[in-house]
Amino acid sequence: MTIKPLADRVLIKALEAEETTKSGLILAASAxxxxxxxxxxxxxxxxxxxxxxxxxxxxxxxxxxxxxxxKLDGTEYTITSVKDILAVVE
Numbered sequence: 001m002t003i004k005p006l007a008d009r010v011l012i013k014a015l016e017a018e019e020t021t022k023s024g025l026i027l028a029a030s031a032x033x034x035x036x037x038x039x040x041x042x043x044x045x046x047x048x049x050x051x052x053x054x055x056x057x058x059x060x061x062x063x064x065x066x067x068x069x070x071k072l073d074g075t076e077y078t079i080t081s082v083k084d085i086l087a088v089v090e
Contacts, residue, residue, distance in 0.1 A: 001072060001073065002042075003041075003042060003070070003072060003077065003079070004042060004044075005042055005043060005044035005079060006044050006045075007044050007045070007046070007047050007050075008044060008046055008047045008049075008050035008051075008052070008081055008082045008083070009043075009044045009079050009080065009081060009082070010040055010042070010043050010044070010052075010054060010079070010080055010081070010082055010085065011040070011041045011042040011043070011077055011078075011079055012038035012039060012040055012041060012060065012062065012067075012077065012078050012079075012080065013038060013039050013041050013075065013076070013077050013078075014037075014038050014076070014078065015037045015038060015039060015059070036061050036062070036064065037059055037060070037061055037089060038059070038060055038061075038062060038078065039057065039058070039059055039060075040054050040055065040056050040057060040058045040059075040060060041056065041077065042056060043055065043056060043082075046082070050081070050082050050083055051082075052082060053082060053085075053088075054082065054085060054088060058088050058089075059088070059089040060085045060086075060087065060088050060089065061085070061086045061087045061089060062078070062080055062084055062085050062086060063080075063084045063086060066078075066080050066081070066084035067079055067080030067081075067084060068080070
């Protein structure tokens with residue numbers, strides 16, 4: 001089964017959160033923040049008002065609480081609008 005975003009929607013998968021601090025302390029799962037960086041898994045065709053500015057494989061930063069979380073085959077994804085993507089990480 002696959003998910004194909006419609007219109008100006010993007011399917012993203014969160015990249016793993018850091019489990020240790022820069023000083024080497026290990027963080028408990030409850031202390032870890034939701035990852036802000038994600039990888040684009042699929043994109044919709046876009047619209048005239050919101051054309052696609054990202055492609056599959058791009059690493060992006062999204063608004064902290066944007067999108068709808070879905071789970072497929074044990075993997076968690078987020079479907080969000082392209083306008084909720086703040087930046088592409090190069």
